[in-house]
Amino acid sequence: xxxxxxxxxxxxxxxxxxxxxxxxNLKALAASLxxxxxxxxxxxxxxxxxxxxxxxxxxxxxxxxxxxxxxxALVIPSMVPADPSLSAWLPGALSxxxxxxxxxxxxxxxxxxxxxxxxxxxxxxxxxxxxxxLADVRETDPSLGKPGWSTIPEHxxxxxxxxxxxxxxxxxxxxxxxxxxxxxxxxxxxxGPHRVMCAxxxxxxxxxxxxxxxxxxxxxxxxxxxxxRIDRIVHGHLLTGHPSTEDVLHRNPxxxxxxxx
Ligand code: FES
Numbered sequence: 001x002x003x004x005x006x007x008x009x010x011x012x013x014x015x016x017x018x019x020x021x022x023x024x025n026l027k028a029l030a031a032s033l034x035x036x037x038x039x040x041x042x043x044x045x046x047x048x049x050x051x052x053x054x055x056x057x058x059x060x061x062x063x064x065x066x067x068x069x070x071x072x073a074l075v076i077p078s079m080v081p082a083d084p085s086l087s088a089w090l091p092g093a094l095s096x097x098x099x100x101x102x103x104x105x106x107x108x109x110x111x112x113x114x115x116x117x118x119x120x121x122x123x124x125x126x127x128x129x130x131x132x133x134l135a136d137v138r139e140t141d142p143s144l145g146k147p148g149w150s151t152i153p154e155h156x157x158x159x160x161x162x163x164x165x166x167x168x169x170x171x172x173x174x175x176x177x178x179x180x181x182x183x184x185x186x187x188x189x190x191x192g193p194h195r196v197m198c199a200x201x202x203x204x205x206x207x208x209x210x211x212x213x214x215x216x217x218x219x220x221x222x223x224x225x226x227x228x229r230i231d232r233i234v235h236g237h238l239l240t241g242h243p244s245t246e247d248v249l250h251r252n253p254x255x256x257x258x259x260x261x
Pocket of ligand 1: 162163166202205206207210
């Protein structure tokens, strides 16, 4: 008869991105960290959580650990390069999570790993450090993020620029930088009712016509982007409101209302 697994009392959560390898690298790091730490303390469990794509997201992982009996969790931001915006929202958001969930688990947030060089050793150093040196996130005021993040900024259009693998391969990143640089020179595109908000997206589907972007709410798709095309889109469509016809790949007609019944 196998003896029951000891309930985890202390948990380590590696918090990273899954964008480039579906989280495989982080899972491998978690496995090697688990080997090191369970040799010292059999009650330690190591999990992964992701800030992007399909998750699992950090709150779900923490809730799961608490249900499994964890009494304290150390969250280590493991994105390399580190995401400087995390410190602006994650401590308050974790405090908010703990309060709204009625969590009794102590959650500590470690400083992010700074370098990809010898990442396993860096994670081990952080995980093996004295836990008491880090405050429980509940000592931070609970918040959902910066107050400004509660409102939709005034704007006229949104641009969705594909930076999926195929579009990146065809130069989407440099074109995105050119787009931002070109837009910077036009005050109307950066504030007020004609502001254009830009978002980078994963694959938008017609990869063979990439790099591509979509302008909403006009439902206009531009493909086979070049620097010249980017300039025409900015000076034509974004500044005058008239799509750059010669460059349009596709335009959706307004959707028909679905039949009720
Ligand atoms: S990668 Fe850009 S459309 Fe598929």
